[in-house]
Amino acid sequence: MGTEAAPVRRCVEVINAALHDAFERHEGVHLIGEDLLDPYGGAFQASKGLSTRWPDRVITTPISEASLVGIAAGMAIRGLRPIVEIMFGDFIALSLDQVVNGVSKFREMYDDQVTVPLVVRTPMGGRRGYGPTHSQSLEKMLVGVPNIRVVATSEIHDLHALVSACVDDDEPVFLIENKVMYGRPMRRPAGGRLDGFAVRETAGPYPALTLSGNDFGPAEATIVAYGGMVPLAMEAATRLIVEEELFCEVVALSSLLPMDLEPVLESVRRSGALITAEEGTLTLGVGAEIAARVQEAAFGELRAPVRRVAAGDGIIPSAPGLETDHLPGVDDLIGAVTTLAGAPGAVW
Amino acid sequence: MGTEAAPVRRCVEVINAALHDAFERHEGVHLIGEDLLDPYGGAFQASKGLSTRWPDRVITTPISEASLVGIAAGMAIRGLRPIVEIMFGDFIALSLDQVVNGVSKFREMYDDQVTVPLVVRTPMGGRRGYGPTHSQSLEKMLVGVPNIRVVATSEIHDLHALVSACVDDDEPVFLIENKVMYGRPMRRPAGGRLDGFAVRETAGPYPALTLSGNDFGPAEATIVAYGGMVPLAMEAATRLIVEEELFCEVVALSSLLPMDLEPVLESVRRSGALITAEEGTLTLGVGAEIAARVQEAAFGELRAPVRRVAAGDGIIPSAPGLETDHLPGVDDLIGAVTTLAGAPGAVW
Amino acid sequence: MSLRGPGPAAIRPPGVVGYIPPVTWTPRPLPPVADLHRRMYGIRRFEETLLEMFSKGLLVGTTHTCIGQEADAVGVIDHLDPARDLVVSNHRCHGHFLAFTGDRLGLLAEVMGRTAGVSGGRGGSQHLCAPNFYTNGIQGSIVPLTTGMALAQKREGAGGIATVFIGDGTLGQGVVYECLNMASLWELPLLIVVEDNLYAQTTPRALAVAGSVPARAEAFGVAAELITTTDVRQIHAAAGRGVEHIRATGAPYLLGIETYRLAAHSKGDDTRDPAEIEGRREQDPLAVTASLLDPDERTRIESACEEDLARTVELAHAAPVAGVAA
Amino acid sequence: MSLRGPGPAAIRPPGVVGYIPPVTWTPRPLPPVADLHRRMYGIRRFEETLLEMFSKGLLVGTTHTCIGQEADAVGVIDHLDPARDLVVSNHRCHGHFLAFTGDRLGLLAEVMGRTAGVSGGRGGSQHLCAPNFYTNGIQGSIVPLTTGMALAQKREGAGGIATVFIGDGTLGQGVVYECLNMASLWELPLLIVVEDNLYAQTTPRALAVAGSVPARAEAFGVAAELITTTDVRQIHAAAGRGVEHIRATGAPYLLGIETYRLAAHSKGDDTRDPAEIEGRREQDPLAVTASLLDPDERTRIESACEEDLARTVELAHAAPVAGVAA
Ligand SMILES: Cc1ncc(C[n+]2csc(CCOP(=O)(O)OP(=O)(O)O)c2C)c(N)n1
Numbered sequence A, B: 001m002g003t004e005a006a007p008v009r010r011c012v013e014v015i016n017a018a019l020h021d022a023f024e025r026h027e028g029v030h031l032i033g034e035d036l037l038d039p040y041g042g043a044f045q046a047s048k049g050l051s052t053r054w055p056d057r058v059i060t061t062p063i064s065e066a067s068l069v070g071i072a073a074g075m076a077i078r079g080l081r082p083i084v085e086i087m088f089g090d091f092i093a094l095s096l097d098q099v100v101n102g103v104s105k106f107r108e109m110y111d112d113q114v115t116v117p118l119v120v121r122t123p124m125g126g127r128r129g130y131g132p133t134h135s136q137s138l139e140k141m142l143v144g145v146p147n148i149r150v151v152a153t154s155e156i157h158d159l160h161a162l163v164s165a166c167v168d169d170d171e172p173v174f175l176i177e178n179k180v181m182y183g184r185p186m187r188r189p190a191g192g193r194l195d196g197f198a199v200r201e202t203a204g205p206y207p208a209l210t211l212s213g214n215d216f217g218p219a220e221a222t223i224v225a226y227g228g229m230v231p232l233a234m235e236a237a238t239r240l241i242v243e244e245e246l247f248c249e250v251v252a253l254s255s256l257l258p259m260d261l262e263p264v265l266e267s268v269r270r271s272g273a274l275i276t277a278e279e280g281t282l283t284l285g286v287g288a289e290i291a292a293r294v295q296e297a298a299f300g301e302l303r304a305p306v307r308r309v310a311a312g313d314g315i316i317p318s319a320p321g322l323e324t325d326h327l328p329g330v331d332d333l334i335g336a337v338t339t340l341a342g343a344p345g346a347v348w
Numbered sequence C, D: 001m002s003l004r005g006p007g008p009a010a011i012r013p014p015g016v017v018g019y020i021p022p023v024t025w026t027p028r029p030l031p032p033v034a035d036l037h038r039r040m041y042g043i044r045r046f047e048e049t050l051l052e053m054f055s056k057g058l059l060v061g062t063t064h065t066c067i068g069q070e071a072d073a074v075g076v077i078d079h080l081d082p083a084r085d086l087v088v089s090n091h092r093c094h095g096h097f098l099a100f101t102g103d104r105l106g107l108l109a110e111v112m113g114r115t116a117g118v119s120g121g122r123g124g125s126q127h128l129c130a131p132n133f134y135t136n137g138i139q140g141s142i143v144p145l146t147t148g149m150a151l152a153q154k155r156e157g158a159g160g161i162a163t164v165f166i167g168d169g170t171l172g173q174g175v176v177y178e179c180l181n182m183a184s185l186w187e188l189p190l191l192i193v194v195e196d197n198l199y200a201q202t203t204p205r206a207l208a209v210a211g212s213v214p215a216r217a218e219a220f221g222v223a224a225e226l227i228t229t230t231d232v233r234q235i236h237a238a239a240g241r242g243v244e245h246i247r248a249t250g251a252p253y254l255l256g257i258e259t260y261r262l263a264a265h266s267k268g269d270d271t272r273d274p275a276e277i278e279g280r281r282e283q284d285p286l287a288v289t290a291s292l293l294d295p296d297e298r299t300r301i302e303s304a305c306e307e308d309l310a311r312t313v314e315l316a317h318a319a320p321v322a323g324v325a326a
């Protein structure tokens, strides 16, 4: 089940392989969630094969999201390493009491007498016509909760390493898996390059990748993105080079909480401008925290305010045309970069 | 039950009077929640007397927070005006599925065929030694949810008018009532002055108050606060005048969502610097959204980055000394103002 | 001296029990089988058409058909008065919607993402709204919603009933029991219909539902009945008993119907043994009614349905697409 | 042909049922009444001391005493083995904590906000942690936590039981039923003790609990018993039956104990009729045991307790205050 088995694999296959690997490495790893058993292996098939190989460590559950995360917390405190699969990220809302008033509190509230090494994996994101309750990007509801870790996958991250890091982490981790990403091939930099971009990747379990179209020369702007917005940011950067001869850097984060913005600040030192990109709704989205931190840490280096590109503050409609209008796209990113010279404060 | 009945009343009494008034004005107003019946009248006594006067419109419930907000949504869609009392704001986490995937979605998702005119009232805040699960300021979990309104009370707002506005609103409103505030006297500006400050108040149902120690002359900084941080910001501003001869403006918001920052921007035009003050934890707190908006809208007018004063990202400990250390206080606000001249980016 | 506290008779929830109890209703006799067949056939063909459109790539997103379970929708909803009763449904809601509203075009346009859809294209298959009809795709969360609506109906005093349809899998959600408790305490006119099709998505009931479904209601003091049938006449009779109980007493009721879903959970995701599905086809509710009909009458009914449906499809195709500038 | 799906015997949850069942245990005989009295008296006086300290302004925050309910803690927890069993409790947790750990100083220091407190002063009265003991102040949420711990214990195979204490009011929380369902399906060694003291804060049971408490467990296939007593001997016997059931079958159990809280919900917030409270004093569990003891023995036991407690108070006062630089 090594990562290098096949040259091109869909992201969901890599996640699946990493889960198999985690089950092999740790006796304590258990998977709990809905519709996990083979031949189905979870609604997005990320859990395929696990129940066949480890029938006593894959626990398919009733539809009881409010309890699942609490059950996992109990398992984790007692020495197991549970992984919870919440079928759609929208349903994380049902678990938030356990997250806010339990999982995130136990270690500190119990004076470090316990650890809660659990992983909650859940798919987020739209663009599949699933409508208002099956398309959201609700990671914003988690990033404000102290003492947990929130990690986002993207197709250019080493997903095998990322999933492994989450499982090995002694803190509770919420792993946000983008739905559209599942079906796309994982693409990794080779020789420090990917798709014509020069790439730098930070060290540590939850790396950020910085992509530059001109070998980290002067840039017009930095776009910080995560999850499903990463390929869109890359496409925007490519089109800006081709169509406008503007060079942008793209920073693809994996750790949303704790937030380590050093790669963003480093890029902003070259570009002097930052655009945050996220698929969730604008207000109090992840971009708000990034903007608040960067305007403070890089006040003297910003030649324009931090701009946020996000979904409008409303529902994600079901009809494809309405959904596309609602979600942030490549054109929105390009527009944000090209209007950087415009009047500040015009749009939020 | 008029607002002018007594010159000095505790905030909880004003809220209580406004609820009585709402029951009188609208047949459809119902109160639902735990331990509401007289003689108790709710854990903080805000609902006192209602069950005696309107026994068939005050519904005391089992401990079922996950359902209560959904029940209220059903009542509201069918033409009633329910008010839900969630005993402690910490328990709102139990209701978040109904908020995120129901209450906030119905009107838009159902193509404006319904409205959901409900109010959820809940006390937030610490400084009472109640410990990690009964002291939080979780309004941040609500402010990121599109299509709802989040309103915060403070002791210098006209609480009678504010509560009435919430009940009259056709959108779902979450009213955050500060616990420490309950027991303090409501203090209103008279002749445009309060406690030595000149005061301007915006029009509309959810006003913001701007306080100036030097009649809106040049100011060192603007402190934007809400809820229980309002009196602390006022105290900080007073001490800064007395101890440092620094004049700060304080903007006390009531509407956290939708966020109308015009009064803040107006004040920043005079001060050139903004400090956000909130009792909740820092990361992705309300201050993040304010900072993100203001740095964009007032980019050219800020002489320093927006600074955030908030609780540390962790639990609220129970021991009084630990709790005081953890929560933001007057000294933190004073420190933020006096170090404004310092190096930007030093602290978050 | 007993340690028991004051009993329910001594203390009533003052907030709710004081309401005027509902009074007038006329029990619904069983409609002619031809009529029931027509309604069920209309639902069946509507949903088969959706699946065809999906397989042709004419639809995107998701859909959950009630193929095999049409008798539940038709048998229960016949008892409801669209003017004063209301229905709340889940992801598998097309049958309930069509049985309650009859608005084929509004539903098809919605699933096709047209502005003429009942939710303007915003909601899609799982998020329908029409007068006295609402659906949502979050399992379980509709039960509190319906409970609140039942409370509003009790308050209104017009004798209306709030009916919510949930599946066996949704019995896993705790809010169901929170609401059984409150509906029982407050004596709300709430009808919970559990369509137990033996599976939740891929999960067989035995892996998700312990104990007994009616006992779960009865433990909260809610009257309940479980029937095992796809015969719309039996379902009609059982639903009649439930509705009568609610109209007469004002108190809630749970009706469990053991049935079977003949199509996939949504589109192609079926992990059940094909032989098992085949074995269930003889209980297809349409086979039951068809066997009772004169073949000519049946043909007449079904052809009329097909014509209606074809017209509906045409109209929906012609309707403006939501979110696309004209 | 039946429409019923595959029964529980045909399909078991593979993830959980495969575990090694717990095997060895020795049933606990009833300890001497003197011993039981000593334990209950220790809890009583500890909590009365807390209330005194509050009224003198020596404590801030909140506290919930189990005055009148001590027999539940002592009678149930006597059956548990602190080395392999675990206990999770709620806001009203001092009695459970003391019965399980005996650590008076750790608890007092915690409530007084001292670094020597069991949670370092971070948790306070409702958020205690000690080996195999955990509490949280959110009603209901501890039931999933305990269910997960029971699962871990089953996995471990050492025969441990996870016990959770909840109140009658907490039966309003849906997660209780989610977990009854899962514990039943997965055959988890979970003991749910419902301390039904007839009130939730100010709410009498009749306004919050419909139907029957044991029936709520049985509906999910969980064995249950309800007893109405404050006699620690009877509670000990009933808890023994529950623990024996779990150790023998591996399956969960619910024990309901109808009791009465003689003090306020937390400090001064009592809305009950004082006459009602007075009437309950003859069932004070300490009165029951005291009546069985030789007066001299009782005096010896109680004086020893008082001395212990006085020493504990002294030590706690001397301990460093959390968050205040030395
Ligand atoms: C809260 C929540 N969890 C999970 C899902 C995903 N989901 C959709 S349908 C379904 C199965 C529902 O089973 P059941 O209640 O038996 O209804 P059926 O599909 O059999 O009609 C699941 C798990 C959901 N929509 N909502």
Ligand SMILES: Cc1ncc(C[n+]2csc(CCOP(=O)(O)OP(=O)(O)O)c2C)c(N)n1
Pocket: B034, B063, B065, B087, B091, B094, D091, D092, D137, D138, D139, D140, D166, D167, D168, D169, D170, D171, D197, D199, D200, D201, D265
């Ligand atoms: C989720 C939640 N809702 C409300 C409360 C506030 N509260 C604390 S104790 C209590 C009453 C609990 O009643 P019961 O379960 O009967 O236990 P008792 O206090 O009688 O021991 C309430 C409502 C809480 N702590 N958690």
Ligand SMILES: [Mg+2]
Pocket: C167, C168, C169, C195, C196, C197, C198, C199, C200, C201
């Ligand atoms: Mg089903």
Ligand SMILES: [Mg+2]
Pocket: D167, D168, D169, D195, D196, D197, D198, D199, D200, D201
């Ligand atoms: Mg109680």
